[in-house]
Amino acid sequence: MPDRQLTTARHGHMLTNAGVWSADGRWIVYDTRSPLDGSTFDGTRIERVEADTGRIEVVYASRHGARCGVVTAGTVDDRVVFILGPEHPTADWDYGPARRQGVVVRAARPGVVEPLDARDLVPPYTPGALRGGSHVHVLSPDGRLVSFTYEDAVLDRPPADGAQREKNLRGVGVSVCGRAVSVPRTHPRNHDGTAFSVLLTRLTDEPRPGSDEISRACEEGWIGTQGYKRADGTRQRYALAFQGRVVVAGTGGGLRTIDEVFVCDLPDDPAALAEADREPLAGTPTCRPAPPRGVVQRRLTRTADRRHPGIDGPRHWLRSSPDGERIACLMRDDRGVVQLFTVSPRGDGPVQVTRDPWPVASSFTWSPDGRRIAYIADGSVCTVDVDSGASTRLTDPTPAAPLRPEACVFSPDGRRIAFLRTIAAAHNQIFVVDAPG
DSSP: OOEEEOOOOSSOOBOOSSOOBOTTSSEEEEEOOOSTTOOSOOOOEEEEEETTTOOEEEEEEOOTTOOEEEEEEOSSSSEEEEEEOOSSOBTTBOSBTTBOEEEEEETTSTTOEEEOBEEOOSSSOOTTEESEEEEEEEEOTTSSEEEEEEEEHHHHSOOTTOOOOOOOOOEEEEEEEEEEEOOOSSSTTOBOEEEEEEEOOOOOSSOOTTSSOOSOEEEEEEOTTTOEEOTTSOEEOOEEEEEEEEEEEOGGGOEEEEEEEEEEEOOSSGGGGGOBOSSOTTOBTTBOOOOBTTOEEEEOOOOTTSSSOSSOSSOOOOEEOTTSSOEEEEEEOTTSOEEEEEEOTTSOOOEEOOOOSSOBOSOOEEOTTSSEEEEEETTEEEEEETTTOOEEEOSOOOTTSOEEEEEEEEOTTSSEEEEEEEETTTEEEEEEEEOOO
């Protein structure tokens, strides 16, 4: 099936792993990082391309030495959310995992940026503000919350007094939109935000082998467009699946770390995320920010006894079916081939979906009807029928213009898939292919 090239400019084009289509399906949003894998955060513009015409619009251009990227669009309005690096960067505050923020731009008002998460770097820290950097921002299906991963700037630097303190570990958080946070100007990098931001995941510096303690939480995804059904038939409105790093017994009596599927169940009312539990929401000079009251962290998979344990394959984010019944991830089958698997948010699984002779080679997304998953394998854009496991190849392998693994994203109507090709070994360009159901 022929695909169609949308962009041609001789600069970088990078799609995020999900959320690249506008709510009406007309536009695809992207950033302009130059490396083929996006590993250097050097983009200066957020742009969008009209899928039918190829027309380009600039949504945001960074200023004062800042860089921007990793953009996603909402499903209910014209908001786009992305990472903004420091303006006026300095040697001690340049771009990095703990030194970045989320911002919002509305497509109807290009160039007008709203800070998402507030930042407060001086104790006593402000509840609802972060002390570090947020990354890969994804609006919840109803647009009320934004998920992100986080690293802490306070714990990222050696303590001046040599005090013992917790490590800076990657975690998962959410921002509650429309609940503004103001912070004191006690540090030049402090700033206000339009949302109340909290960390959800409970992390442990040295997890006990065989326990459910984790030292890293990342690659998260919202479960369902309206959450999922609990075992008792009631509905869990907001939940995030994520990859959690645990310690298990390895071969020869040693230990190893693997990533498993976890979930955080959130309160039905986002306002409750402002309620502290046993420890301060904003953390202390020696401790990480703590999860709010009512957040429940659960482990869904236990794969240490499989021939190939843990989540595996190319970097990918967990993605849920629209009805919330199945969470997709990548693992190796008994032959060692990376395949798509699904897990129930209630803990059943994993269940193997693809059974291809070649490995899944990209991140992936679900079709809006929940019947198919789009992914890249054997140099082609493919879809798989989740119930039957039957795979369909939508594009032919093209070694001269190889596909990138970062994105393979269904449009809101399920009729098209957006992806990246590298042209002339120089730049990524955005392509689309029809996805007949």
